[in-house]
Structure formats: C-alpha cells, structure tokens
Amino acid sequence: MNKQLNDLLEIAKKASNNAYAPYSLFKIGAALLTESGEIFTGCNIENASFSLTICAERVAIFKAISNNNLKFSALAIYVQSDKAFPPCGACRQVINEFSKDLNIIYGNNKQTIITNINKLLPDSFSL
Ligand code: THU
Numbered sequence: 001m002n003k004q005l006n007d008l009l010e011i012a013k014k015a016s017n018n019a020y021a022p023y024s025l026f027k028i029g030a031a032l033l034t035e036s037g038e039i040f041t042g043c044n045i046e047n048a049s050f051s052l053t054i055c056a057e058r059v060a061i062f063k064a065i066s067n068n069n070l071k072f073s074a075l076a077i078y079v080q081s082d083k084a085f086p087p088c089g090a091c092r093q094v095i096n097e098f099s100k101d102l103n104i105i106y107g108n109n110k111q112t113i114i115t116n117i118n119k120l121l122p123d124s125f126s127l
Pocket of ligand 1: 046053055
C-alpha cells in the first residue's frame with residue numbers, strides 16, 4: 001500500500017505544476033485513486049475574489065464524481081512548500097461525504113505523512 005501511496009503522491013506532485021495560485025503562491029496538487037483503479041488529479045485554482053478559490057482535493061474529487069466514480073481508495077496531496085499540509089476542514093467534510101475510510105498521503109519534497117480520513121475528521125457529520 002505504501003508504494004502505491006508514494007506513486008500517487010508523485011502524480012499529485014505533477015498536478016501541482018498546474019495550480020493557479022498567484023495570490024497565495026501555494027501550489028498544491030491532488031491525485032485521487034478510485035476503487036476501479038482510475039486516477040483523477042486536481043490542483044488549487046484561486047480567484048481575485050478570494051473566497052471563490054477551490055482546493056486541489058475538491059477539484060480531484062469533483063472530477064471523479066462528475067465522471068461517475070464515487071468510490072475512492074486513496075488520496076494524495078502534494079504542496080510546493082517547505083511545510084506539508086493535510087487537507088483543510090472543508091475538504092475533509094467533502095471527503096467524508098464519499099468515504100469514511102479513505103487512505104490519505106500528504107507531503108512535499110522533504111516529508112510524507114500517511115493517515116486516514118477517520119483520523120483527520122473524527123466524529124464526523126453525516127446524514
Ligand atoms: N488549499 C488547497 O488546495 N488544499 C487545502 O486543503 C488547503 C488549501 C489551497 C487553497 C489556496 O489556493 C491555497 O491553498 C492557500 O490557502
């Protein structure tokens with residue numbers, strides 16, 4: 001599993017090059033592996049009206065959903081920064097909508113952290 005997650009992080013790293021982040025300068029890429037084996041990538045896309053910005057993770061998830069892939073097995077998030085960041089709260093809630101047990105790897109060129117949505121969003125809200 002770890003090899004698969006590290007490979008997915010490499011794909012997220014490539015996707016981070018497509019980030020449109022002229023305001024924060026945080027270029028983030030995501031790669032989402034579906035249960036059927038497909039990979040959907042995303043990057044953050046910012047806007048001069050800041051609140052319209054969308055995170056890399058949600059771009060990848062929405063691409064998968066809109067292509068009729070609702071079952072995910074892993075998500076990788078790569079940031080071009082000295083510090084690695086886990087997904088934000090909004091993205092955690094969106095992940096939780098589709099998977100309560102998603103493996104997540106996040107990192108940069110110095111460190112990688114492997115975790116799970118059930119650790120990042122305990123006692124989650126679901127209907
Ligand atoms: N960002 C992501 O792409 N994913 C996250 O989980 C947190 C934040 C982006 C949004 C914005 O373009 C930049 O990082 C700084 O917040």
